[in-house]
Amino acid sequence: MSDPKYFSGKTVIVTGGASGIGLGLCEVLEGRGAIVYAADTNAQRLDEIADGPGNIRPLALDVSKEDNFLKAIEHVVREHGKLDILVNNAGIALAGDFSETPVSDIEKIVAVNFWSVIHGTRMAYAQMIEQGYGHIVNVSSSGGAMPVPKQAMYSAIKHGVLGFSHSLREEAVHHGVKVSTVLPGMVQSDLWENAVNIKSYDMKRSMESTGLKPITQREAGEAIADGIAANHRSIIFPRINGIILALYRFFPNLMTRLVVTPLAAPEKT
Numbered sequence: 001m002s003d004p005k006y007f008s009g010k011t012v013i014v015t016g017g018a019s020g021i022g023l024g025l026c027e028v029l030e031g032r033g034a035i036v037y038a039a040d041t042n043a044q045r046l047d048e049i050a051d052g053p054g055n056i057r058p059l060a061l062d063v064s065k066e067d068n069f070l071k072a073i074e075h076v077v078r079e080h081g082k083l084d085i086l087v088n089n090a091g092i093a094l095a096g097d098f099s100e101t102p103v104s105d106i107e108k109i110v111a112v113n114f115w116s117v118i119h120g121t122r123m124a125y126a127q128m129i130e131q132g133y134g135h136i137v138n139v140s141s142s143g144g145a146m147p148v149p150k151q152a153m154y155s156a157i158k159h160g161v162l163g164f165s166h167s168l169r170e171e172a173v174h175h176g177v178k179v180s181t182v183l184p185g186m187v188q189s190d191l192w193e194n195a196v197n198i199k200s201y202d203m204k205r206s207m208e209s210t211g212l213k214p215i216t217q218r219e220a221g222e223a224i225a226d227g228i229a230a231n232h233r234s235i236i237f238p239r240i241n242g243i244i245l246a247l248y249r250f251f252p253n254l255m256t257r258l259v260v261t262p263l264a265a266p267e268k269t
């Protein structure tokens with residue numbers, strides 16, 4: 001584990017903090033002494049967090065709306081005079097045959113999974129440049145470093161998040177600002193359950209058919225917290241995911257045949 005005092009007194013916003021990986025990260029960071037805001041659209045979950053035993057602060061935020069994001073960041077900076085870390089984690093899933101996908105669903109996932117990262121980064125970055133320090137953490141996916149058939153838009157956006165974050169990291173260092181990218185493998189969360197499935201596609205069943213065992217949201221939170229404290233360029237977990245991504249990088253054709261192509265098979269009903 002990293003320096004146990006690293007997060008002490010740091011002000012952090014985690015988008016999508018009401019569930020799954022975001023909630024796991026909020027709990028870990030709060031446990032390590034950070035002032036943590038869970039920012040989310042899910043009002044019911046935010047209320048439960050507010051009433052819960054911990055000290056995680058709920059923040060109503062729709063990340064796809066630029067003005068919403070600005071208000072949320074302004075609120076936190078007003079309260080604490082600084083923003084140390086922004087984790088752009090909120091996201092949704094869209095799965096099924098691309099040829100059948102309505103443009104409205106495509107626009108929605110671009111807004112929630114991509115524009116959110118740009119809005120959040122722009123605003124936090126301006127504040128952090130002024131401060132002379134800060135850390136922006138953008139959540140991509142293993143699907144941001146290898147293809148995922150039947151999730152082409154999700155994968156495209158996660159590739160975009162990865163390219164954006166890795167590029168910005170090199171610029172931002174000159175302003176004293178750090179940028180890290182998270183590439184989770186499979187983690188227990190509501191993502192697959194709440195996925196927008198096109199026609200009769202079943203994302204949950206498709207993910208389960210890989211045979212990979214999801215880790216807990218707490219384990220994901222620990223891995224992300226350690227990666228932030230170590231200022232890793234890419235934060236990759238669980239271990240099997242790191243192995244798959246490394247193999248894909250060096251043997252793309254073989255890995256496509258073994259891992260990617262099976263996901264494109266028509267669903268058995």
Ligand SMILES: NC(=O)c1ccc[n+]([C@@H]2O[C@H](COP(=O)([O-])OP(=O)(O)OC[C@H]3O[C@@H](n4cnc5c(N)ncnc54)[C@H](O)[C@@H]3O)[C@@H](O)[C@H]2O)c1
Nearest residue numbers: 016019020021040041062063090091141186187189190191
């Ligand atoms: N679970 C996995 O296996 C996995 C793997 C790779 C990447 N990821 C990524 O991790 C991130 C977190 O996903 P998760 O698995 O914890 O899913 P989740 O569904 O449990 O959590 C996502 C959270 O984002 C919130 N959210 C959705 N739209 C929002 C909006 N417009 N504004 C604010 N909040 C919004 C939801 O209310 C929810 O609380 C996502 O970016 C996802 O793509 C997840």
